[in-house]
Every structure is written in structure tokens, then in C-alpha cells.
Amino acid sequence: MSEQEWNIDGVREIVLGLKDKPGALLPILHAIQDRLGYVPPDSVPLIAGELNLSRAEVHGVISFYHYFRETPPGRNTIYLCRAEACQAMGSDALEAHAKQRLGIGYHENTADGQFSLEPVYCLGNCACSPSIMVGKDVHGRVSPERFDEIIEATKAKP
Amino acid sequence: MIKVYIPRDSSALGLGAEQVAEAVQAEAGRRQANITLVRNGSRGLYWLEPMVEVETPAGRVAYGPVSSSDVASLFDAGFLEGKPHALSQGLTAEIPYLKNQERLTFSRVGITDPVSLEDYISHEGYRGLRRALTLEPSVIVDEVTESGLRGRGGAAFPTGIKWRTVLNAPSEQKYIVCNADEGDSGTFSDRMVMECDPFVLIEGMTIAGLAVGATQGYIYLRCEYPHAHVALNEAIAAAEQGGYLGDNLLGTGKSFRLEVRLGAGAYVCGEETSLLESLEGKRGLVRYKPPLPAIEGLFGKPTVINNVISLASVPIILDKGGAFYRDFGMGRSRGTLPIQLAGNLKYPGLVEKAFGVTLREILYDFGGGSASGRPIRAVQVGGPLGAYLPESQFDTPLDYEAFAAIWAVLGHGGVVAFDDTIDMSKMARYGMEFCAEESCGKCTPCRIGSTRGVEVIDKIRAGEDRDRNVALLRDLSETMLAGSLCALGGMTPYPVLSALNHFPEDFGVTAAEKVA
Numbered sequence: 024m025s026e027q028e029w030n031i032d033g034v035r036e037i038v039l040g041l042k043d044k045p046g047a048l049l050p051i052l053h054a055i056q057d058r059l060g061y062v063p064p065d066s067v068p069l070i071a072g073e074l075n076l077s078r079a080e081v082h083g084v085i086s087f088y089h090y091f092r093e094t095p096p097g098r099n100t101i102y103l104c105r106a107e108a109c110q111a112m113g114s115d116a117l118e119a120h121a122k123q124r125l126g127i128g129y130h131e132n133t134a135d136g137q138f139s140l141e142p143v144y145c146l147g148n149c150a151c152s153p154s155i156m157v158g159k160d161v162h163g164r165v166s167p168e169r170f171d172e173i174i175e176a177t178k179a180k181p
Numbered sequence: 182m183i184k185v186y187i188p189r190d191s192s193a194l195g196l197g198a199e200q201v202a203e204a205v206q207a208e209a210g211r212r213q214a215n216i217t218l219v220r221n222g223s224r225g226l227y228w229l230e231p232m233v234e235v236e237t238p239a240g241r242v243a244y245g246p247v248s249s250s251d252v253a254s255l256f257d258a259g260f261l262e263g264k265p266h267a268l269s270q271g272l273t274a275e276i277p278y279l280k281n282q283e284r285l286t287f288s289r290v291g292i293t294d295p296v297s298l299e300d301y302i303s304h305e306g307y308r309g310l311r312r313a314l315t316l317e318p319s320v321i322v323d324e325v326t327e328s329g330l331r332g333r334g335g336a337a338f339p340t341g342i343k344w345r346t347v348l349n350a351p352s353e354q355k356y357i358v359c360n361a362d363e364g365d366s367g368t369f370s371d372r373m374v375m376e377c378d379p380f381v382l383i384e385g386m387t388i389a390g391l392a393v394g395a396t397q398g399y400i401y402l403r404c405e406y407p408h409a410h411v412a413l414n415e416a417i418a419a420a421e422q423g424g425y426l427g428d429n430l431l432g433t434g435k436s437f438r439l440e441v442r443l444g445a446g447a448y449v450c451g452e453e454t455s456l457l458e459s460l461e462g463k464r465g466l467v468r469y470k471p472p473l474p475a476i477e478g479l480f481g482k483p484t485v486i487n488n489v490i491s492l493a494s495v496p497i498i499l500d501k502g503g504a505f506y507r508d509f510g511m512g513r514s515r516g517t518l519p520i521q522l523a524g525n526l527k528y529p530g531l532v533e534k535a536f537g538v539t540l541r542e543i544l545y546d547f548g549g550g551s552a553s554g555r556p557i558r559a560v561q562v563g564g565p566l567g568a569y570l571p572e573s574q575f576d577t578p579l580d581y582e583a584f585a586a587i588w589a590v591l592g593h594g595g596v597v598a599f600d601d602t603i604d605m606s607k608m609a610r611y612g613m614e615f616c617a618e619e620s621c622g623k624c625t626p627c628r629i630g631s632t633r634g635v636e637v638i639d640k641i642r643a644g645e646d647r648d649r650n651v652a653l654l655r656d657l658s659e660t661m662l663a664g665s666l667c668a669l670g671g672m673t674p675y676p677v678l679s680a681l682n683h684f685p686e687d688f689g690v691t692a693a694e695k696v697a
Contacts, residue, residue, distance in 0.1 A: 045480060046442075046460050046461040046462040046480075048462030048463070049443065049444075049445060049460075049462055050443075052445070053443055074462075080463075083464055084462070084463060087447065087464040087465060088444075088445035088446055088447050088465075089445070089446035090404055090444075090445035090446035090447075091445055102405070106366030106367075106565065106615075107367060107524065107561055107565060107597050107611070108366050108523040108524040108597045109366075110608075110611070111523075111524030111525040111597055111598065111600075111603070112524060112525060112552070143405060143446070144364065144366065144448055144565075144615065144618075144619070145363075145364060145365065145366045145368075145405070146405050147191070147192075147363060147368070147369040147371075147372035147405065147406060148191065148192050148195055148369065149366065149369055149521065149523035149595070149597070150192060150225075150227035150228075150369065150521070150522065150523050150529035150530050150531075151192050151196060151529070152523065152524065154195070156405070159407040159408075160194070160195070161191045161194065161195035162195045163195035163196050164196065
């Protein structure tokens with residue numbers, strides 16, 4: 024990971040802006056990931072220093088939570104629900120289709136950098152299963168055909 | 182000016198509500214129809230979403246499910262006057278699914294504009310807080326105790342007793358924490374409250390603050406709910422603006438401040454002590470109890486930590502009195518439960534009913550049976566840690582004690598139906614796999630037991646030394662039940678063993694072997 028891929032001043036600004044909140048670490052990590060799409064491992068010393076934590080403590084928090092990631096995601100992250108209500112409505116088949124269509128497994132990015140695929144355990148859309156979320160947009164009753172339409176529409180977005 | 186309602190609820194949006202709203206606006210412009218478009222919450226009749234409602238002199242008329250390509254024909258048919266159309270559902274209030282509910286906590290959901298303070302107040306909002314501001318803290322707690330309200334997150338601990346403990350704990354600083362980490366599969370009632378009527382949660386937390394002497398509240402929201410995040414922040418800003426939050430509540434000099442914090446995809450953070458660790462900026466490791474959070478909670482201070490539905494039920498209790506709420510329900514389960522119908526059902530959605538309705542009534546009278554048309558074979562109630570129930574148990578009433586008596590849990594009221602194509606040994610394996618994925622790692626039965634559980638179930642499914650492995654799975658489940666630190670490891674055996682006990686044939690075990 025080269026230093027040039029993310030702007031240390033931007034990260035410092037986020038950390039300084041939030042560090043005085045009680046329990047500041049999660050809000051800081053969210054803000055960094057919102058800005059950069061991931062939490063760069065070489066930003067950990069800066070975060071740890073400002074919060075007076077050890078680097079191990081900060082790394083421990085990043086690695087504990089499924090949502091935080093230490094590598095850049097694709098342009099769009101697809102979260103596919105694996106939980107029971109979606110299983111009852113065919114999410115296993117949707118999962119197989121999604122992996123085949125995108126040519127990747129979970130926690131991977133497509134070669135063209137367009138998509139990342141992540142498993143998720145419930146999107147609260149259980150009355151409209153099976154569900155996926157693309158970025159922050161939830162989609163319900165997603166058949167394999169509908170999945171392909173969503174992928175194409177997402178790609179077409181500027 | 183004709184009012185047209187199209188939901189902003191995330192499930193409705195996920196089915197195209199935004200496109201429908203755009204099409205309605207455009208078509209109204211083309212036809213020079215004078216409409217006001219209100220983005221309401223969902224009524225919870227999800228098979229009809231996106232559901233469009235029009236206000237008429239007789240009441241609101243519903244159309245659904247509407248896609249953007251239906252919009253022109255709706256205008257042609259005269260839907261702005263509530264006239265018939267193939268998608269017409271008649272008067273919304275008369276739809277049996279809705280009419281046969283007892284909506285107390287959800288009384289405004291789908292009716293109001295979720296982020297309009299004015300709309301909230303004109304629909305009986307903030308009456309509970311106004312009353313609470315005139316009462317002694319102890320009297321507020323008495324009212325909640327009197328209502329019989331028990332924690333709706335799943336543990337069903339009496340809310341009034343929890344509040345009393347915090348009220349009696351001496352401290353300069355106390356906290357109200359809302360557990361909005363609704364991670365259970367098949368549950369979405371918290372999401373609906375936060376997206377469709379966020380003020381009711383804000384009001385409930387404010388009342389809790391007055392009751393125990395806390396001036397700061399946090400809503401710990403799962404990051405999988407971005408729409409709820411937006412709605413909560415908009416509503417908090419409006420409440421601050423209106424003097425319903427801040428340092429001088431309605432001019433009384435009392436203060437309560439509220440902040441939303443986001444989780445980061447860890448199921449275990451729905452466990453209350455793990456949630457508190459996470460709020461403090463740490464890994465979500467479960468704490469030993471005691472001390473109870475009511476004595477030493479967030480940042481070591483006395484803390485009320487309640488689920489969204491528990492807190493959202495408080496305003497109506499303060500407004501109408503504890504006795505009003507207590508008069509709904511059965512046995513020791515008082516009031517109503519927002520039941521979430523999900524999975525393989527024809528009519529999935531939100532059904533708020535007084536405790537005591539049977540699972541069969543919920544599945545068939547409301548849910549309409551399976552979506553696939555095949556028989557319903559198994560139902561998981563209470564999330565991923567809840568037991569699977571076979572058809573022979575469908576007459577169990579929804580009541581905490583009745584469920585406990587059949588070794589099942591009501592939990593947060595999620596009901597997920599499966600038809601007869603389901604392989605229950607696969608679901609048992611998934612139960613262990615989920616526990617392994619989400620374990621915080623602090624205690625051994627959960628951390629190691631779940632992984633060993635996946636392996637043992639794989640052997641059983643492969644027919645490898647089946648009798649011995651079934652005995653081993655039962656023994657392992659006993660250890661997890663008795664030896665885990667929290668409900669994650671401690672309840673994973675519920676789905677696993679209920680699947681094995683009720684559906685032994687899916688494990689290659691005959692019923693006779695099961696008895697032996």
C-alpha cells in the first residue's frame with residue numbers, strides 16, 4: 024500500500040475532528056471508511072497516537088468488526104444477505120448466481136474494479152426476501168434476472 | 182390539493198417506491214393535477230409495496246403493488262378520487278390484515294410523514310412526554326412497572342424493574358442506551374419504527390431519561406440500516422429545533438441530549454454488554470455480569486439499555502396509563518408484540534397483536550400460508566438463536582412462558598417460515614456456522630464449540646458414525662447451553678437441537694433412535 028493512495032492530512036483532519044467524543048474510535052473508523060472506502064493499515068499509527076491507544080488496540084478493533092476493511096473496495100460493494108429469511112426464499116441460488124456472474128467469491132473484487140461482494144447477515148428487509156444492498160440501496164425480491172439488471176444499472180451509473 | 186402517500190421505508194424503496202414517486206410527480210405535472218406527495222412510512226403490508234395511498238373524503242384508499250409503469254393507468258382510472266383500478270385495495274383502514282391488528286406502538290407507522298414533528302404532534306405525539314414532565318421520576322417508573330412491559334429485544338426482563346435499579350443507583354452521570362442493533366434474521370420492527378416513526382423512539386428515550394435522571398442518550402444503530410440513520414438524524418434535528426430535545430425540554434429546565442452511533446456489522450453487539458464495549462470504542466467483547474449495566478454500564482455509569490420497541494412503547498404507556506397497556510395480552514406477557522412475518526409466506530409484513538394470538542393464526546390468517554403454495558414445514562421464531570417449530574406446535578400462543586414451555590423462544594418476535602423443500606440438517610449446520618462467524622471469542626464453548634459443531638453436523642449429514650456423532654452433538658450443545666457467557670453461544674443449541682428433535686429424518690436419524 025503506497026502512501027500516495029490516500030491523503031494523510033484528510034485522515035488527520037477526521038481524527039482531530041472526532042477524537043474528543045466519548046468512545047471516539049468507531050466514529051473515526053466510520054468517517055475514514057466513508058471517505059476512503061477502507062481504513063488504510065498505515066493510518067493506524069496516526070489514529071492510535073491521537074487516541075492514546077496502542078496500534079494493536081486499534082488494529083484489534085478494525086479486525087473485530089466485519090464492516091471495516093483494510094483494502095480498497097470495488098467501486099460498488101454488493102452485500103448479499105445469507106440469513107434465514109432469505110434462505111427460505113432462495114438466497115442460496117442467488118448467492119451461487121452472484122458469484123458466477125461476477126466471477127468472484129466473498130471478500131473479493133472484480134477484475135475491472137467495479138464490484139466487491141460481501142456476505143451480510145440480515146438487512147431488515149425480510150418481508151421482501153431475498154435481499155441485497157448495493158452501496159446504501161436495498162433491493163428486495165431479487166431473482167437472478169433481477170440481480171443482473173441491478174448490476175447493469177449500477178455499472179451504467181456515472 | 183390531493184394528498185398522495187408513497188413510502189420512504191427502505192423495503193418499499195427496494196421494490197421501486199422512488200421510481201413510482203417520480204412517475205406520479207411527472208404524470209401529475211403532465212395532467213396539471215394538483216397533488217401533494219407525502220413520503221410516509223410503510224404500513225407493513227409488504228406484499229403490496231410499493232403501496233400508493235390517496236386521501237379521499239371517505240379515508241385513504243390504497244393501491245398496490247404499484248410499479249412506475251402502472252402510474253399512467255392509475256391516473257386514467259381516476260385514482261386521485263379513489264376510483265377502482267386493478268391494483269385497488271379499497272380503504273386502507275378496512276384491509277383485514279391491518280384492521281385485525283392492535284396497533285399501539287405502531288399506531289402512527291405508515292400514517293404520518295416520519296420526519297415531520299408537526300405531523301407527529303397532531304397524531305397524539307409527545308403527549309406521553311408532556312405528562313412525564315409533570316411527574317416525579319419514581320412515578321414515571323411506577324407507570325412503566327404497572328404496564329407490565331417486558332424487554333422486547335428478546336430477554337423479556339421487566340422494564341420497570343430495570344429502570345428502578347438505575348433510578349436508585351446514585352451517580353452524577355447516567356445514560357440511556359437504545360439497542361438498535363437489530364441483527365436477528367427475520368426481524369425488522371426496529372427498522373420500521375426508526376424509519377417510519379422515529380419520534381416515538383426519541384420520545385420514549387427522553388421519558389426514560391427523566392425517569393432515571395439521565396441527560397445523555399445514545400442510539401446504537403447497526404450500519405446495515407442507512408435509511409434509519411438518515412431518518413433518526415432528521416428527526417433528532419427537528420426535535421431539538423422544537424425544544425423536545427436539548428438543555429431546556431419544553432421550557433422546564435430539564436435536559437436530554439441524543440446521539441446516534443453506528444455499529445459495524447458485528448451480530449454479537451446486539452448483546453447488551455458487547456454493545457456497551459462497542460459504544461466505548463472497543464472490540465465488542467461480552468462482559469461478565471455482575472455488575473449489571475444498570476449499576477455499571479456505559480463508561481462505568483448506571484445505564485438503562487433497552488431495545489427500540491421497548492422504548493417506543495413507553496410514550497403510549499405514559500399517555501394512556503400503565504393499566505391501558507397492561508389490559509392487552511395474556512398471562513405475564515402484557516401489551517402487544519409487533520410480530521414480523523418473513524420468509525416463505527404469501528403475505529409477509531408487520532402484525533402488531535396483543536400477546537396470546539397463536540402461531541397458526543399468525544401464519545395462516547395473516548401470513549396466508551406459504552408463498553410457494555407448498556406446505557409450511559418449519560417455522561423459526563425469535564431470530565437465528567430461536568428454535569424451529571414443527572406443524573404440531575403451531576397452536577402455541579405467542580406468550581413468553583408458553584414458548585419457554587416447549588423449549589422455544591419468542592425473542593424479538595420474528596417469524597420465518599420454510600416450506601417442505603427445506604433441509605433441516607442444513608439449517609442446523611447454518612446455526613453453528615453463524616455462531617462461529619459471529620462469536621466474540623471471549624468464552625470457549627461459543628468460540629470453539631460452534632466450529633466443532635459445524636464439523637460434527639457435517640459428519641452426521643455424511644452418515645459417518647451417525648449415532649456416536651449425534652450423541653456428541655447433544656453433549657456439545659449441553660456444554661454450550663450451560664457454559665457460554667452470553668446468549669450467542671448459549672442459545673445456538675436452540676435451532677440446532679430443535680431441528681434434530683423435530684426433524685430427525687433430515688439427519689438420517691429415525692424417530693426411534695431419537696427417543697433412545
